[in-house]
Amino acid sequence: EPEVTQTPSHQVTQMGQEVILRCVPISNHLYFYWYRQILGQKVEFLVSFYNNEISEKSEIFDDQFSVERPDGSNFTLKIRSTKLEDSAMYFCASSGTGITKEQYFGPGTRLTVT
């Protein structure tokens, strides 16, 4: 069964550094998403991406964040200058074009900012 994959599984970085989190969505999906889950809190939507542009973003997704689909398979989330409060589990998801656009989630990348 096809699945969303994410790398790395755990990333440790120092405050102020740039990080890139990578995702490989399910191959025939056209919608891509990033969510985050701060430890002990609920899963929060960050951004959705379709047709090479952002289709929706939350207030969390400020200028420090960017997304890109650099080739036909990868979908990346970049944080330009990490803050301590960016420490969280980041989930990538993808969906097809059906009416439900059911989202399939990857296993997540745990980002620790020190």
Next chain:
Amino acid sequence: AQSVAQPEDQVNVAEGNPLTVKCTYSVSGNPYLFWYVQYPNRGLQFLLKYITGDNLVKGSYGFEAEFNKSQTSFHLKKPSALVSDSALYFCAVRDGRDDKIIFGKGTRLHILP
């Protein structure tokens, strides 16, 4: 604004007993409702969804959920709990006009052997 409420932080059920995990939602448009499960150090795994049609939907691992429009609820159920069902369960809603899924805070289900 969309929201999801899971009133219980934890639910304890003896193995073999029926279980219910509660969820209520608020959405302005047509609701698409989902349940996801998260095992330790794992991602979010899709369990089931309600889009339209029969109010009782069946999903993976013997789980089912009942959509109640008048009570704006979508409770997760299983007739006979297994110890392996112990995990964190998230109810989620998507407004049909939006891309984003809004998650509840999660309910930890603990099945006692």
